[in-house]
Amino acid sequence: MIEQLKAPRTRSLRNLSVEAVSAQTDAASAGTPGRPSLSLLIQFDFNSARVRPESQQALANLSQALQSAELGASRFAVEGHTDAKGSVDYNLKLSQQRAQAVRDFLKTQGVNEARLVATGKGSAELANAAEPFAAENRRVRIVNLD
Template sequence: MRRFVILSLVLGGLVSTAPAQVPTPSADQMVQQLKAPVRTRSLRNLNVEATEAEAVRPSLSLLIQFDFNSARVSPQSQQALVTLSQALQSPELVRSRFAVEGHTDAKGRDDYNLQLSAQRAQAVVRVLKAHGVAEERLLPAGKGATELANREDPLAAENRRVRIVNLD
């Protein structure tokens, strides 16, 4: 079975997605993807509101494989999660909190997909915790098929993913 990784970099509301068959990024690449941008504010305007670019949070989407109809992370995805745990423990990210979002494709019932995606997000949190990431820094959430990566093909593999979002 091949390992697929999808990197999503969001800047100014635009989403750029790399090809589906890409080797797992390195921990350094993950750190760069997840680092919060440096925010500057104008002193001329004391009533500052968040701009659209500030509202977008750095994120990384990984196609993590699970056993069929299960929240058990497959052995093929263990190394990607080990690399992610190293990135999350880097000096640049060690003080940040992250949402761990489980996503499914649109096959199956919505309520079932939502429950399964939540279980899978929690399974990823358990693996990251086992590799030294403090659990209180990770907020698991199931999204089901509500935020498809590929809206053109709701059953596409890239919709079945785990997305890591920097909350800080």
């Protein structure tokens, strides 16, 4: 996972398991073409930015990776995404709150907050455009900015 965030390679790391919707270099994403990224299916309570307990271990594992020697100096965007339910304005606000909640969680795990930029994308960049209300569209994406 560290290698995937650092450079577009496919080598995996033992002992750091983050359940990912996709861990890849995402060239199709507007604003971050060709940057290594990791899309996480982080669960939130309905209509809420509170990270559910079942997602906390994945975020704890991610925080370990972000504090590793290989990634310790890198900066990351924490992008919140929603599905297409709700208004554009509401989804932007909710996705920002969710990105901030993940950033705050990572901070409590020891990741320097100055290295994390929380951004809400709303439903503008659907992971599954063919099914705009699909669960995989409700995600948090971690993008290496360096």
